[in-house]
Amino acid sequence: MKDVLVICTRNRSADMVRCLESLLQQRRMPLKVLVVDSSDTNETADLSEEFRSQKGLPFLEYVHTAPGLTLQRNVALRMVRGEFDVVHFVDDDVELEPGYIDELLNAFEKDASLVGAGGLIKGGNRTKASLVARLGGRDSVHPGKVLPTGFNIGAHETPFDVDVDWLPGCSMSFRLEMIDGLSFDERRVGYAIGEDADFGLHARTRGTLRHVHSARLHHHQSPVNRHKRPLIVRMAVAHRWSLAADHPVRVRRAMVVYGTLTESANYLLRFVVSRSHDRLWWECCVSGVAGLLDIARRRA
Structure with missing residues (x-):
C-alpha cells in the first residue's frame, strides 16, 4: 500500500x-x-x-x-x-x-x-x-x-x-x-x-x-501559534454553527445555541465559585455569548 x-x-x-x-x-x-x-x-x-x-x-x-x-x-x-x-x-x-x-x-x-x-x-x-x-x-x-x-x-x-x-x-x-x-x-x-x-x-x-x-x-501541544482560551471559545461557536449548516442531520442550530449557553453558564459558575474569581472563566463566559451575538449579527 x-x-x-x-x-x-x-x-x-x-x-x-x-x-x-x-x-x-x-x-x-x-x-x-x-x-x-x-x-x-x-x-x-x-x-x-x-x-x-x-x-x-x-x-x-x-x-x-x-x-x-x-x-x-x-x-x-x-x-x-x-x-x-x-x-x-x-x-x-x-x-x-x-x-x-x-x-x-x-x-x-x-x-x-x-x-x-x-x-x-x-x-x-x-x-x-x-x-x-x-x-x-x-x-x-x-x-x-x-x-x-x-x-x-x-x-x-x-x-x-x-x-x-x-x-x-x-x-x-x-x-x-x-x-x-x-x-x-x-x-x-x-x-x-x-x-x-x-x-x-x-x-x-x-x-x-x-x-x-x-x-x-x-x-505535545506546542504553545506556538495557539490562541488564548477565550478566543478559542468564541471561534468554536462559529465552528459549531458551520457544522449545523453543513451537516444539519447530525448538528442542529437550536442545539448549538443550547450547548453554547450551558457552556457559558458553566464558565460563569467557575468564576463565581473560584476563590480568586479567576477572570479567565469570566472572559470565557463572555466569549461564548459574544459568539452567539456574532451569529445573530451575520443573520440580521
Whole structure:
C-alpha cells in the first residue's frame, strides 16, 4: 500500500525536529514525507533539507504556501492524489511511537470499507464526561462522537478500537480513493478550529472512520501559534454553527445555541465559585455569548 505522510506547519521548527526524529524510528516508513510550510522564516525549510540530505529522509519533499491550515491541507491533497493509496496527516508537535504507521496501514489493509483511521493520542487532555456536561450537550461517554450541539468528543486515549464520527487533526489518515472530491473548508481560516470534525463528517459518508488504539503518538501541544482560551471559545461557536449548516442531520442550530449557553453558564459558575474569581472563566463566559451575538449579527 503506497502511503504519504503530510505535516502542515507554521513557525514551529523546534517542534518539527522531534516529529521528524520520531518518524525515523518507524517500523514501516511511508513512501514519501511532505512538509507543507507557511512559516515566516527559512528555519523549517532548512530543517527539512537537513533531514532530507543528511538524516535519513531522502523521500522528504518540502513546499511553502500561504498561511492557513485548511489551505495547506488542500495543497497536500492536490499534490498526492492519484499517486498514493493512503495519506497520513499529523501535526508538527506530535511524536510518533515506532508502530504508528504500521498499525494504521494494517487497519486499512484488513478492512476495505475503512475510509479513515486515527491513532491513540497521549496528551490529548481527555477527561471523564461529567453528568453536568452530558446534560448540557457538551460531552458524552461514547468516544469519537459529534453531538447535536456540535461539540465533538475525541477518542484520544481510548484503549480499544472504536468506529467514530471524526478524526483529530493531529492524527488522521485517509484512503485517498474514497475521499476523492472532498476538500477541507477554506472558509475556516487561520487556526481553522474544527476543520477536522467537518472533514471527518464528510468522509464518514463514504465509509468507516476508526480509532485504532495500537497506533500511538504523543501530542505535545506546542504553545506556538495557539490562541488564548477565550478566543478559542468564541471561534468554536462559529465552528459549531458551520457544522449545523453543513451537516444539519447530525448538528442542529437550536442545539448549538443550547450547548453554547450551558457552556457559558458553566464558565460563569467557575468564576463565581473560584476563590480568586479567576477572570479567565469570566472572559470565557463572555466569549461564548459574544459568539452567539456574532451569529445573530451575520443573520440580521
